[in-house]
């Protein structure tokens with residue numbers, strides 16, 4: 605029997621610094637997130653980051669935490685429940701980090717009689733630190749604990765026309781009757797090094813002005829290309845004029861060069877250049893989370909107001925919107941009957 609495992613990033617069990625430290629320890633010790641040799645990674649994460657960051661992150665989590673729990677997890681559960689109502693096969697939910705493990709999710713499916721799993725990383729764009737770490741871990745767990753099941757993974761869906769349509773419609777509906785001067789597409793950042801590492805051609809990704817627009821096999825695994833494509837395709841669909849939108853990357857951690865331009869500096873620059881009303885959309889996240897509710901909706905807004913900006917509209921993620929539920933359920937139903945199309 606077929607079954608679905610939706611996988612998102614995960615959150616701490618609570619906004620308590622102790623739980624945040626445990627969660628960050630697991631997350632940042634992942635070799636696909638902080639991709640340096642084990643000894644250096646341990647020294648950096650356990651010796652430096654975990655001594656200071658958990659307190660700071662816990663304070664941020666406290667600002668956005670809901671009575672039901674972490675927004676990212678609550679929203680992912682709502683999505684799972686709504687999809688389950690539209691498909692005939694079992695749908696489970698797991699998180700890459702934290703208590704809702706992929707192992708438990710696979711076990712739940714196996715207990716229901718599933719032996720063919722469609723692994724569905726909830727990320728529109730491929731990244732080593734998201735899609736790849738999920739698929740690699742799921743395969744390791746399969747080999748070790750579930751050798752009698754098969755796992756097929758849903759690839760990044762950043763350029764699927766029906767996804768672009770749902771995203772564009774969501775943006776349009778949130779901007780209805782609003783006068784905005786600029787729409788910023790802010791994606792989670794990654795270190796530039798991750799882009800080069802994921803380049804299957806080993807020579808295409810120069811992270812310059814043009815490589816991401818020059819067709820290449822590398823783009824199947826190029827996070828930067830896939831982010832820029834989402835912006836381009838949505839802008840085309842919504843007929844946005846060139847100077848009225850742009851792309852930036854948020855949530856930088858550490859001192860390595862990450863993808864440019866940075867979101868916080870872009871918001872500041874836009875405000876200083878006289879943009880009075882701006883909107884911001886975050887298409888690397890399908891569920892609202894710390895990075896959208898705190899870093900963008902709170903910190904981003906504060907930066908914009910400090911430099912003279914006025915209206916700052918944060919467009920919610922697709923979350924459990926009916927159109928997004930229909931989209932994912934449609935893809936799942938197609939796979940249930942045949943095989944899902946790959947990009």
Ligand SMILES: C=CC1=C(C)c2cc3[nH]c(cc4nc(cc5[nH]c(cc1n2)c(C)c5CCC(=O)O)C(CCC(=O)O)=C4C)c(C)c3C=C
Pocket residue numbers: 613614615616628636637638657661674676727731733734792793794795798855857888889892893894895
């Ligand atoms: C959308 C995809 C994401 C990518 C790519 C990504 C890369 C990445 N992240 C860090 C470090 C942190 N990320 C944190 C939170 C966080 N990151 C994502 C998504 C991506 N991360 C989400 C959805 C969240 C929010 C989780 C939630 O519970 O709401 C954090 C924790 C918060 C903080 O202290 O800032 C860290 C740390 C790195 C190093 C990285 C590298 C590629």
Ligand SMILES: [Fe+2]
Pocket residue numbers: 792855
């Ligand atoms: Fe992150």
Ligand SMILES: [Fe+2]
Pocket residue numbers: 808809810811812814815816817826828829
């Ligand atoms: Fe590129």
